[in-house]
Amino acid sequence: MLDMLVSPFAMGFMRRALAGCLALSVAGPPLGVFLVLRRMSLMSDVLQHGILPGIALGAMAAGLSLWTMGLGGVIAGMAIALTAGWLSRRTGGREDSQLAGLYLLALAAGVALISAQHSIDLTHILFGNVLAVDDPALFGMAGVATVTLPTLAVIWRPLVLESFDPGYMAATGGRGGLWHLIFLVLVVLCVVSGFVALGTLMSVGLMMVPAIAARHWSESLAGQTRAAVLIAVASSYGGLMASYYVNMPAGPAIVLTAGALWVVSMATGPRASLWRHAAPSI
Amino acid sequence: MGTVTGTVPLAPSLMRREVRLDHVRLLQGGRLVIDDLSGAFLPGSLTALIGANGSGKTTLLRAIAGLHPLAGGRIQGGGPRAVTLLPQGSQLDRGFPICCQDVVALGAPRLGWFRPADAAQRQAAHDAMIRVGLEGLEARPVQALSAGQFQRLLFARAMLCDAPMILLDEPFTAVDTATVQTLLSVIKEWHAQGRTLIVVLHDMDLVRRHFPRTLLLTGGGGNVWGATASITPSLAA
Numbered sequence: 001m002l003d004m005l006v007s008p009f010a011m012g013f014m015r016r017a018l019a020g021c022l023a024l025s026v027a028g029p030p031l032g033v034f035l036v037l038r039r040m041s042l043m044s045d046v047l048q049h050g051i052l053p054g055i056a057l058g059a060m061a062a063g064l065s066l067w068t069m070g071l072g073g074v075i076a077g078m079a080i081a082l083t084a085g086w087l088s089r090r091t092g093g094r095e096d097s098q099l100a101g102l103y104l105l106a107l108a109a110g111v112a113l114i115s116a117q118h119s120i121d122l123t124h125i126l127f128g129n130v131l132a133v134d135d136p137a138l139f140g141m142a143g144v145a146t147v148t149l150p151t152l153a154v155i156w157r158p159l160v161l162e163s164f165d166p167g168y169m170a171a172t173g174g175r176g177g178l179w180h181l182i183f184l185v186l187v188v189l190c191v192v193s194g195f196v197a198l199g200t201l202m203s204v205g206l207m208m209v210p211a212i213a214a215r216h217w218s219e220s221l222a223g224q225t226r227a228a229v230l231i232a233v234a235s236s237y238g239g240l241m242a243s244y245y246v247n248m249p250a251g252p253a254i255v256l257t258a259g260a261l262w263v264v265s266m267a268t269g270p271r272a273s274l275w276r277h278a279a280p281s282i
Numbered sequence: 283m284g285t286v287t288g289t290v291p292l293a294p295s296l297m298r299r300e301v302r303l304d305h306v307r308l309l310q311g312g313r314l315v316i317d318d319l320s321g322a323f324l325p326g327s328l329t330a331l332i333g334a335n336g337s338g339k340t341t342l343l344r345a346i347a348g349l350h351p352l353a354g355g356r357i358q359g360g361g362p363r364a365v366t367l368l369p370q371g372s373q374l375d376r377g378f379p380i381c382c383q384d385v386v387a388l389g390a391p392r393l394g395w396f397r398p399a400d401a402a403q404r405q406a407a408h409d410a411m412i413r414v415g416l417e418g419l420e421a422r423p424v425q426a427l428s429a430g431q432f433q434r435l436l437f438a439r440a441m442l443c444d445a446p447m448i449l450l451d452e453p454f455t456a457v458d459t460a461t462v463q464t465l466l467s468v469i470k471e472w473h474a475q476g477r478t479l480i481v482v483l484h485d486m487d488l489v490r491r492h493f494p495r496t497l498l499l500t501g502g503g504g505n506v507w508g509a510t511a512s513i514t515p516s517l518a519a
Contacts, residue, residue, distance in 0.1 A: 168368075
């Protein structure tokens with residue numbers, strides 16, 4: 001039994017996938033917590049679809065080079081994030097519908113571009129492939145985590161204030177837009193770095209689902225962040241195990257595991273859960 | 283970073299500040315809400331900003347704070363760094379996972395990025411919470427506060443900000459009488475310290491009793507500005 005829990009990681013590719021996913025589990029969920037608090041959950045969808053055309057163009061330009069595909073993804077992700085923000089400011093209102101329109105277009109454009117190249121397996125790009133987590137991919141994930149955590153620590157306080165009360169920050173001379181932009185860059189980097197293992201459709205899952213579940217475990221921002229990281233770590237391990245034994249792409253397996261933990265959190269968590277609402281107040 | 287034109291360097295905290303409006307025009311959602319408004323909020327003045335819903339009160343406050351673009355005219359003496367703006371409480375996410383003392387501490391100007399609040403700032407935050415009657419609730423999450431307690435908390439934060447000009451947008455909406463009394467006393471304290479205050483209000487009785495000056499926005503042009511006693515009789519109807 002114990003052997004079953006460990007033996008998949010005797011293989012190098014599984015170890016690399018686990019190391020990469022653990023790096024993402026540490027870096028992504030704190031960003032996810034802020035995305036939830038800033039009511040930008042839908043924006044994460046836009047980003048994960050938005051990077052697809054960039055990755056496809058990167059592949060067209062330089063073949064299956066991870067760095068060009070990653071660079072294309074980062075450029076496309078930032079472009080769509082800034083476009084979405086600009087559109088909502090300039091045209092006012094109905095931001096959710098504009099975001100939905102943007103991500104559908106980006107997804108369609110990305111799939112069309114990738115389908116035109118027969119050298120790329122669309123399934124691997126969309127849903128991830130643990131076998132493909134080679135050293136450059138692993139360094140990418142670990143590197144992004146290494147950049148993300150200290151940066152987030154530096155911008156934490158202004159980002160909290162800007163998330164809680166953007167008007168107050170602006171009125172007191174804080175540069176809310178700057179923190180927002182740095183935050184967006186971190187989110188795009190995390191989404192792009194995760195696409196090799198988790199796929200572009202799923203890489204936001206490891207960021208968002210643990211963050212959504214964490215709401216049921218703590219009333220403080222730090223507590224929610226810790227809970228989100230723990231849930232993501234558990235999801236990474238559980239998902240990779242499921243992926244190995246059930247022969248499923250890693251992305252969906254990890255996100256489904258996170259989903260199961262979300263259901264558990266929603267049902268039994270100490271805060272705002274079904275169990276708490278059902279229990280009589282003391 | 284940002285515009286420098288027209289703003290002054292960081293002022294001594296209690297510098298008396300005048301805000302002058304010259305033929306100000308403001309649009310909200312493409313609609314003209316304020317047309318050709320001129321006048322001044324004198325240094326150290328306490329002005330009630332009144333008018334019907336949609337007459338542009340919030341828009342004017344935001345414009346003075348430098349958060350809303352002018353469609354015409356100009357505003358001197360406002361802008362970021364000079365001003366603390368308290369938005370309507372309902373505009374904030376009261377489910378945000380943050381505790382009371384952190385909200386208050388975030389009001390302190392130029393708090394270091396990594397550095398936790400120092401002893402003086404913690405003491406100031408503590409004093410502010412006592413002043414608004416929230417003693418003992420330092421560690422309570424904001425989502426557990428009532429509407430009145432939440433408003434007291436925002437006042438405590440504004441106290442730490444120490445700005446020469448304070449803009450309050452409907453501070454007394456949905457709060458109980460005891461809270462109104464406490465918050466009024468804080469407003470009077472700020473007034474006595476020489477700060478310039480503009481307060482959006484709907485309660486005419488409060489305006490008459492506590493606010494020496496009034497600006498009545500009528501929507502478009504024809505706004506009335508002056509001593510409260512000279513303006514409010516015309517509102518009796």
